[in-house]
Structure formats: C-alpha cells, structure tokens
Amino acid sequence: MGGSSSSQQADQSETPTYFTQEELSKLKSEFETGGVEKIKPLLEKKVKELDNTELNIAVTGDSGAGKSTFINAMRGLRKQDEGAAAVGTTETTMEPTGYPHPNLPNVRYWDLPGIGSTRFTAGSYLKKMQLKKYDFFIIVAVNRFTENDAKLAKEIKRLGKEFYFVRSKIDADLDSMRQQQTTFDEDAEMEKIRSDCVSQLGKAGIPDPTVFLISSFKKNMYDFPHLIKSLGAGLPNVKESVFVLALPNLSVEIIRKKGEVLKKRIWMWAIISGGVGAIPVPGLSAACDMGILIAAVIDFRKCLCLNDAALRRLAEKTSKSVEELKAAAQSSLLEEITAQVIVRLRLGAVAVTVSAIEAALYVAPGVGSVFGAGSSFLMTYMILNDALKLLMETAEKVLAVAKGAH
Template sequence: MGGSSSSEQVEETETPSFFTQEELNKLKSDFETGGLEKVKPLIQKKITDLDKTELNIAVTGESGTGKSTFINAMRGLRNTDPGAAKSGTIETTKEPIGYSHPTLPNVRYWDLPGIGSPEFQAARYLTEMKFKRFDFFIIISTFRFKENDLNLAKEIKRLGKKFYFVRSKIDVDLDSMRKEKKVVNEEEELEKIRIDCVTRLAAKGIPDPTVFLISSFEPDHFDFIRLNEGLEGDLNNVKKRIFVLALPNLSVEVVQKKNKILKKHIWMFATLSGGLGAVPFPGFSLACDIGILIGAIVYFRKCLDLDDASLQRLANRAGKPVEKLKATIKAPLLGEMTPDAIMRLGWGAAAVTVSALEFALDFVPVLGSIFGAGSSFLMTYKILSAALKDLTDIAGRVMKVAFETD
C-alpha cells in the first residue's frame, strides 16, 4: 500500500496544472486508442481557454451618427460583410445589441439605442443599458455633440468609467468643403473642427475633453489610429492585450504590437508542453507537442489576421483579389494545419530529433520525465518563436500588398 501511495503522490505532483487528473487520464486513454487525432481536440480547447477575459465596449449616440459603421470598422468589417452590424438612419431597437469580434469572440462591441429623447435621463439610461458590464463608452456624434451626449458623459464619469468623444463622418465634412472651395487645407480645417468641438464641450462642463475626428470608411486616416492608441492606453494589462489582438491590421505598428503580445503567449504554450512532457508514456509527449503547436499556430494566424476568413475580409476592404494576398504566404503556413504540415516546416527536423530522443527516454520513467519536460518546453518554445517571426513578417507583407504601402 505504501508503494502505491508514493506512486500516486508522484503522479499528482507531475500532473500539469493546466489539466485536472481526470483530463490527463482521458488524454492518455484517448492517445492509446486513437493517437494524436483523438487527443488534439482537448489540447486545442485548453489553449483556447487560456484567455477567457471579456472586453465589452459600448458605442452610443443618436441614430444616423455612424455607430454601426464604426463598430464594423473596429472589427475589420465592411457594412456588407457577413456578421456586420446593420447600418441605417432609423433607430430599430431599444435594447443594446452585441457584436462579437470575428476571430476573438470574447471581445464585443455593443450598439446602444439612440439617446435623443427629450425625456432622456442619463442615470436611468445607464441603468437600463446595464452600465456595469461595459469597460468603457464611446460617444459618437456628427456636426456637434448634443445636450444628451454631455449629460451621459457626466454620468459615466460620476460612476467611475471611461468615455471618449468621437466626431464621425469627418470625410463627408471635408468633401462638402471641397465642393464649396477650390482648395482645402485639410490640416487647418480639421484643427478648426477639433477646436470647435472642444470649446463647446468645455463650455458645457466637460473639462479638458479629447475629441477624435474619424471616418469609419478610412480607418487608416484622420484620428482612427490615435483613438485606438488612446483606448489601449486606458485599459489594464490583461484587457489591453485582448484589445490589441482584436484590432484590424491598420499599420505595421499594430502588427508589431501583436507580435510583442503573442511572444508572451509562447511561454504559456511551452509551459503546457513541458508539463505534458513530464508524463512518462511512450509517444504521448510528441503527440501532445504537435497538438499544442497546431493549436498555437492557428491562434497566431487568427490574431495576425492571416486565417482564410480574415484574409478575405482584408481583400474585400482593400479591393484586391484574395489570391494576391495569399501568394505572399508560405504554403505550409496556409490552409489547414496538420501533423504533416508541422513536419514540412523548416523547424520539423529539430522537432523530430528532440522528440525521438524523448521517446526513447520515455521508457526510463524518472530520466524520461525529467528530459521530457525540459525538451518539450525547449522544442515548443523554439518552434513557436520561429513560427511567430515568420507569421509576423508575412502579416507585414500582406498589408503592403493590400494597401500598396512602402
């Protein structure tokens, strides 16, 4: 009995914290009966579950101010894309409508009903909209902000949450000016609009307001990128990471920010791999490592807008054939990720060398467990670091092809 207890104690100590003992037993059983294909779903689910923090962003303003188009732009969608928020000038709902990010569903943008009623009361409105669930509010207006916008901002501030003033459809204003004048100094005209908005808000009791001038149809122009930087800067570390990963690739800087965040994820994947590598069961660690690599690379591709759906949305936005964008991506990193695809990558040889030695040592329980944990961690870390570097470079090239930037 004593020997049995000692064995159980060792096994529990070696169990990776990412898995319960029941899950680990199921992984081992599934591997025995079905190999890699049978254990892969649970491993990939664990990878997906590593970050379940939600981010809820409220977008409010009168009907016709461009709330839906803004929500779509923040999600990298056009108004005509599947899953896009419906746009129009008529307010059709009295309830908030949530729109999930197309690849990171824990990020949601909420279209709140218009606030133009004469009987509007900010406190009651926020209660009805379930104020507490939102991380911050974006108050959108065209031309100038109304009394209701100001009352709402004051109430949001009183309740301790962040809000941002966004002046939308700035491209329409400039187009109107060009029809009236032969030459328009865009920079000067934008500054005049900004000063007018800030002065009026300050006069109504909003001290030192910041106003972002945007066009949701031109997210790479005006203050759209500056708005995203402002939102990012006011979030805590966890939610900041989620927000940045959910941003459409509007600039090379955004791609690099995503790269920096995903580098930290590599430690999580490598730790998961190292923990499973400590399980002394022939072939088990190699199978799990490949499952982790597949799940991680698929996740990286989604965050960097390199999955098929994201590439199609980008092609639509840029007015380019999706095939032209895909031509910049190496074949092994395009399409479905499989064990064969992992092995075809340039990093496959190193993976096989390390795992072959690991497989042999699995038959020696103590030595196999020690080497398994260390080699799995190192192999996964090196492979994913190389994969992330390649994918980041590809994302930059895809952007240049899409928008013909230098």
C-alpha cells in the same frame, strides 16, 4: 531565431503583463516546491482565462452619427459582410445591440441608442442601459456634442469607466469645405472643428475633453490611429491585450503589437506541452505535444487575421482571390497545420544545436530556468517562436498586397 543569448534572456525575463504580482509569487513558490508539474495547472488555468476574457465596448450617439459604420470598421467588416451592423437604418430599437468580433467572439461592440434619441429621460436612460457592464464608452457625434452627451460622460466617469468623444464623418466635412474655398488648409480647418467640439463640451461641464476627429472609411487618416492607441492604453493589461488582438490589421505597427502580445503566451504553452502529452516526432530533436503546437499556431493565425474567413473577407474587399493572397504570402503556415508542415518548415531547428548553457537562459518569468537542452519545453518554445515570426511576416506581406490593391 536571431539575437544573442543575453538578449533572449532579457526578452524572456520580462514580467508577463497578464499576471498579477500575487499570481507570479504563487508560480514561483509552487515551482520551487514541486517543479514544473506543480505549475502546469496554474498555467492551464491562466491560458483558459485569457481565452475567455470578455471585452464589452459601448458605442453611443444619436441616429445618423455613424455608430454602425464605426462598429464595422473596428471589426474589420464592410456593411455587406456577414454579421455586420446594419448601416443607414432609422433607429427604432431602444435596446443595446451587441456585435461580436468575427475572430474573437468574446469581444463585443454594443450599439446603444443616443441619450438624446430616446423616449427616456436622462435618468431612466442611464438605468436602462446598464452602464456598469461595459469596459469603456465611445460617444459619437456627427455635428455637435450635446448637453446630454456631457451628462452621459459625467455618469460614466462617476462609475470609474473611461469614455472617448469621437466626431465622425470628418472626411465629408473637409471635402465640403474644400469645394467652397479657393485656398484650403486642412489642418487649420480640423483644429477649428476640434476647438468647437471642445468648447461645446466645456460649456456643458466637461473640462478639457479630448475629441477624436475620424472617418470610419479612412482608418489610417485623421485621428483614427491615435484613437486606437488611446482605447487600448485605457484598459487593464489583460483586456488591453485582448483589444489589441481584436484590431483589424490596419498597419505594420498593429501586426507587430499583436506579435508582442502573442509572444508573451509562448512560454506558457511551452511549459504545458512538456510531459504527459509529449511524444517523439520524426524530424524533431525532442518529444512534443503536437496537439498544443497545432492549436497555438491556429490561434496565432486567427489573431493575425490569417484564418480562412479573414482572408476571404480581405479578398472580397480587394477584388483578389484568396489564392492570390496566399500566393503573395508564400507561407506553408496558411495551409492546414499538421505535424508534417511543422517538421517540413524545420521550425525550431535551431533547438537541435542549442547548448545546455544557452538552454538554461530560456526561463519562465518569475520562475527561473526550467529545462535543459533537448527538452520538450525548449523545442516547443523554439517552434512557436519561429512560427509566430513567420506568421507576422506573412501578415505584413498580405497587408502590403491589400494596400496595393486599393
């Protein structure tokens, strides 16, 4: 654990983004009247709510626009992976098809038939697709956006939902242009394509739209990183945190963002772990609820794409074995998580030497100081903080190995 106690205090006193002001006030008053035991049920409810938060993302566009490839890219899957959306098939279904995220099944991408590729009139399409159920919409086109795309965007706006225009397969367009021109300016050509899309949508009644030019095969290029940031920023706080955790590990920046989201849950786990389930563990300076510790570390691994299924998919993608990836990461936290692994890694070891004054700085946001030194709260907080830090470093090492293999 690095950082001074004052910086730790500042870090801990940040308002957690997934509590409403009303919930924070209730936490504070319950804590003041009944202490930690009184707020535990509220926190258990919140943890369950976060685990069960659903996110439904609609991807619409005409057949051949690249919706399936985009849906797979956002879920970190290739077309041959289990659960991948079928690519290159003729669109026959008129029903929305849902594809759950491989690690977080409450996050679903829905493939909606394009408004222009269906038997429906625009009006009956809007009714049939039940637009209210989706959190936001991605409207994908491969060449031109149509009047129907604009009509759909207007209806989505009327419902108070966000929508994003995505122009796909930009790499193929640029390659084709590059072969036809002796001097080629990629940025200038991209701006021409963007201006053309904006102009089409403007004529159809969408003023100043933002259009993202992407390739689903080159997720660190063109507008893909900018699109990901925009999609998250348009969501309410709890759903934004879920969206971030469902992203594939495309960059160090995404891994660190996931770490920030997970870190904001640690104090809740720490408070819940105190009391009834806490038992003395040889090698640790305080009693802990080892079940909660192990469950939290397993959850961190899943969200950071370090669970076995995610590592297996990555190994297939990079032609490396899972063993090679694990060897490069050199982390015991990729083994089966047991009490012995946690003790052996000396996670939270610094808690042994923390003074009572420093311990008082570990606070639950909106509640105030909760425990003295040596408490189950402090020990759990330290262990999970250390484990998260190690797993983030591990995820960054795995990413570097994967990038080196391409």
